[in-house]
Amino acid sequence: MFYAPYYNLVRETAWQLLIDCKIDAFPVSLSRISGAARIKIIENSSISRLADGEDGRCFRIDKMWYIIYDDMLGLEYQRFAAAHELGHIFLGHGQTGGRSPPKARGRPHREFDADLFALELLAPSCIVQRWEPERIAELCRIPLSCIEKMKITYIEENFLGSPLKRALYNQFKKYVKK
Numbered sequence: 001m002f003y004a005p006y007y008n009l010v011r012e013t014a015w016q017l018l019i020d021c022k023i024d025a026f027p028v029s030l031s032r033i034s035g036a037a038r039i040k041i042i043e044n045s046s047i048s049r050l051a052d053g054e055d056g057r058c059f060r061i062d063k064m065w066y067i068i069y070d071d072m073l074g075l076e077y078q079r080f081a082a083a084h085e086l087g088h089i090f091l092g093h094g095q096t097g098g099r100s101p102p103k104a105r106g107r108p109h110r111e112f113d114a115d116l117f118a119l120e121l122l123a124p125s126c127i128v129q130r131w132e133p134e135r136i137a138e139l140c141r142i143p144l145s146c147i148e149k150m151k152i153t154y155i156e157e158n159f160l161g162s163p164l165k166r167a168l169y170n171q172f173k174k175y176v177k178k
């Protein structure tokens, strides 16, 4: 069963971030977002902090957020992993990985919500919902498997039905019409 009690909140948080960072083209620039939000994104190969099988994690030191992602993954997976960690930060989940309290770690709905956030950040449904998955993967530079896993988010009944959606759509208008 599709489980996403915070579905709208999650995607609108992602869209608001795209609007705030004036992202108007694909592939979405994660460095522009992290720069604007003053989040430092670090390749794991430079510090080797991730555990086996861990794609990314986020943590805070003083007031600064950091994301470590596995840069040995394919580029599309790297982008999804970093965007997933941005999701944990912007959705208020707190730190992930080794330093977070065990109870907060691996809660299924938080992981699902962070995945949903990543998808809506890198390929917002209000822009791409009518595209073929292969086209989304190619232009947005995200793994096809992540689109397939989350494709429920592209079933949309009310196209451009909210002010936030319209604002984001207008921001991407030039790009979409190219």
Ligand SMILES: [Zn+2]
Pocket: 084, 088, 096, 110, 111, 114
């Ligand atoms: Zn996670």
